[in-house]
Each structure stands twice: as C-alpha cells, then as structure tokens.
Amino acid sequence: MPNLTTAVAHLLHPSDTPPPPTAPLAVQFWGTAGFRVQAAGTHVWLDPHFSRHSVRELLLGRIAPREDLVRQSVDRADAVCVGHSHFDHALDAPVVARLHGARVYGASDTLHWCRSYGVPEPQLRELFGAGETHEEGAVCIRAVRSEHSPLFLGKVPFPGRITGPLKWPAPMSAWRVGQVFGLHLTTPGGTLYHLGSAGLVDAELAGVTCDIALLCTIGRHATPRFVERALDLLRPRLVIPCHWDQFWRPLATPRRQIPGNDLGGFLDAVRGHASKPDVRVLDVGGWWVA
Numbered sequence: 001m002p003n004l005t006t007a008v009a010h011l012l013h014p015s016d017t018p019p020p021p022t023a024p025l026a027v028q029f030w031g032t033a034g035f036r037v038q039a040a041g042t043h044v045w046l047d048p049h050f051s052r053h054s055v056r057e058l059l060l061g062r063i064a065p066r067e068d069l070v071r072q073s074v075d076r077a078d079a080v081c082v083g084h085s086h087f088d089h090a091l092d093a094p095v096v097a098r099l100h101g102a103r104v105y106g107a108s109d110t111l112h113w114c115r116s117y118g119v120p121e122p123q124l125r126e127l128f129g130a131g132e133t134h135e136e137g138a139v140c141i142r143a144v145r146s147e148h149s150p151l152f153l154g155k156v157p158f159p160g161r162i163t164g165p166l167k168w169p170a171p172m173s174a175w176r177v178g179q180v181f182g183l184h185l186t187t188p189g190g191t192l193y194h195l196g197s198a199g200l201v202d203a204e205l206a207g208v209t210c211d212i213a214l215l216c217t218i219g220r221h222a223t224p225r226f227v228e229r230a231l232d233l234l235r236p237r238l239v240i241p242c243h244w245d246q247f248w249r250p251l252a253t254p255r256r257q258i259p260g261n262d263l264g265g266f267l268d269a270v271r272g273h274a275s276k277p278d279v280r281v282l283d284v285g286g287w288w289v290a
C-alpha cells in the first residue's frame with residue numbers, strides 16, 4: 001500500500017555547502033525534474049522549471065514562462081538540456097537561453113518551442129539519441145532514447161510531437177511530450193544520468209552507466225520494476241530522486257510531495273537494491289558536492 005502522505009521534511013537530506021567555482025562536480029536540485037550541474041566552472045541546467053503555475057492556471061488557463069521567476073533563480077547558465085517537451089520540463093528552457101546566451105540541447109520538439117520564444121538559431125542543438133556527443137565546456141552531453149511513463153490512466157499525458165511554431169500563451173497540453181531522452185553527462189568529477197520521466201528502454205541503456213542517477217519518482221509504478229531495472233542497468237553509487245514535489249506550488253513555499261508519490265517507498269527500494277547505492281533527497285536549492 002503506497003504511503004499517501006504528502007509530508008516530506010523528514011526525508012530531506014541536509015544540503016552540502018555551496019561548491020567553489022572550480023569544483024569538479026556539484027549538483028543542485030531545483031524542483032520538478034530540474035537540476036543545475038556545475039562542473040569545473042561549467043553550468044548545465046537539466047529540465048529547469050521555475051514558472052510553476054497553479055492547478056487552476058494549468059487546468060483553466062493559458063500558460064507562458066514567468067521570466068521574473070527564471071531571472072531570480074538562474075544566475076549563470078552555459079547550457080540547458082531538456083529530456084522531453086512537456087511544459088514542466090521545457091517551458092522555461094528558452095528563457096534561460098535568452099537571459100544567459102546558453103545553448104539549448106533537446107529534441108526537435110523542444111527546439112520548435114525555443115524558436116517560437118525567440119532563441120537565436122545558433123544557440124539550438126538538436127538531440128537525436130543516436131550516440132552523438134556534445135562538448136559544453138567541461139561537460140560532455142549525450143542523449144539516450146528513453147520513454148515517458150504511462151502515468152495517467154495507463155497513458156502518456158499530452159502525447160504527440162511539437163512539429164512547428166508554438167503560439168503562446170497556450171494551454172499546457174500544447175507542450176506535447178515529443179521525443180523522450182535520458183541525459184548522460186560526463187564531467188571531471190564523475191558521470192550523471194538524468195531520467196526526467198520514469199520510463200526505461202533497456203536496450204538503449206546497454207553499456208550506459210553512471211556515478212550519480214537523477215531519477216524521476218512520479219509515475220514509476222506504471223513502469224514494471226522501474227527502480228530495480230534502473231539500478232541494474234545504470235549501477236550508480238548515488239541516487240538523487242526528482243519529480244516528487246508538487247510542481248504547481250511556488251518555489252518559495254515548503255515542499256510537499258505529489259499525492260501518492262510515495263517517496264519513502266522509493267528510498268526503501270533504492271536502499272534494498274543489491275548494489276546498495278547511497279541516496280539523498282535534496283530540497284530546492286540544496287547541493288550535493290562531490
């Protein structure tokens with residue numbers, strides 16, 4: 001029986017001291033599936049989501065990025081990587097790109113959205129998941145084809161592609177899932193793998209391992225043996241969960257987990273795996289430093 005409580009404070013790990021600029025690897029959690037990876041002076045953002053519209057705005061309104069919230073949160077960015085183009089992963093990527101001149105790495109779906117928002121073409125890098133790699137400062141980025149969890153009544157929400165310009169503001173459903181990737185990063189301080197949705201394509205992960213796995217927790221029950229398979233394949237020594245918090249509440253309010261997410265059960269499953277990885281739950285803004 002999953003634990004249905006949304007309380008989470010007792011599961012949060014104390015944040016490490018913020019890293020010096022030259023740190024070989026540090027990871028900062030930003031809510032939803034969002035992270036900053038700082039490696040030897042390079043700042044790469046993964047699925048950053050700051051706008052966090054309310055449930056009412058999401059269900060009844062048309063949404064657009066909130067530039068003020070992005071500006072408050074992102075002080076530096078060299079690159080933004082997007083694993084799929086749902087609004088809670090891709091909406092704010094073009095704002096980060098425009099504010100900081102950062103390159104955007106994503107599927108064509110995400111790049112259509114970024115073009116629509118006015119990101120100059122030279123800042124856009126399409127991901128294919130065909131084994132290609134991209135050097136971004138001290139970080140090497142590689143996309144791995146993945147799947148979105150069928151978490152909504154057995155279906156992937158907002159299926160389909162973004163095939164051209166996206167007029168905004170728009171209903172949240174306009175940000176269709178698009179092509180889905182896991183994101184593999186190689187840094188001077190170790191390797192990371194980011195799964196922004198709890199789906200897996202085992203064959204694509206053959207030979208792909210990491211030191212640190214950033215794993216989505218919501219929707220994992222819709223993917224058979226998700227935690228066990230992810231850890232069998234990736235063999236991380238540290239797991240940092242993501243996509244557990246209520247991403248419709250402002251960043252400034254205390255964290256609550258998505259109803260039914262059962263973060264405690266996820267931690268038990270990680271700790272119970274034969275490889276015995278360490279696991280840490282970071283609050284928004286919290287750091288893990290290598």
Ligand SMILES: [Zn+2]
Pocket residue numbers: 084086148177197
């Ligand atoms: Zn999604």
